[in-house]
Amino acid sequence: MIVLKPSKYRFLYSFLIKTVMLAGMICALFLFVITFYRTSGNAMYPSSRDGDLGVYCKIGTPILKDIVLYEKDGKDYIGRIVAVGGQTIHFLDKGGYEVDGCAPAEDIVYKTYGKGKISLKKDEYYILNDFRSDKNDSREMGVIKKNEIKGKLIYIFRGRDF
Numbered sequence: 001m002i003v004l005k006p007s008k009y010r011f012l013y014s015f016l017i018k019t020v021m022l023a024g025m026i027c028a029l030f031l032f033v034i035t036f037y038r039t040s041g042n043a044m045y046p047s048s049r050d051g052d053l054g055v056y057c058k059i060g061t062p063i064l065k066d067i068v069l070y071e072k073d074g075k076d077y078i079g080r081i082v083a084v085g086g087q088t089i090h091f092l093d094k095g096g097y098e099v100d101g102c103a104p105a106e107d108i109v110y111k112t113y114g115k116g117k118i119s120l121k122k123d124e125y126y127i128l129n130d131f132r133s134d135k136n137d138s139r140e141m142g143v144i145k146k147n148e149i150k151g152k153l154i155y156i157f158r159g160r161d162f
Helices: 010-032
Strands: 034-038 053-057 067-072 075-084 088-091 097-099 117-119 124-128 149-157
Touching (some): 067 124
Antiparallel strands (some): 075 124, 088 117
């Protein structure tokens, strides 16, 4: 009967296999689950300021009031969802807006100006900046499709040095 001696490199092989598996799981996490985005500008002030680093989750369906990272015309933007597919958003002449005939419940009420009535189809979102003077959102770009949304905000690292 032949008895094999344990290899003196067995621990090293085990360590390397575990390290490669851990690196693979971390890569999969960053490829398929989360992404990072550094805010530039104050379009989402006070929620997110210039220099903040946001962690965005790529999985799941965004809902009303979520802050999302989306791509339009090859550039990334962030904004808050104020209306979803099947809803109608109506901008009032005196400033402000209504979604399905009801004024939104917002913590801070901003004068919001837009154009007319917009009915959203399935898988469309209407996104506004929190700082409403910055109109670089759905008022200028139009509705945002579900496939243009890259993720919803799950955490913000407050900082200006990233």
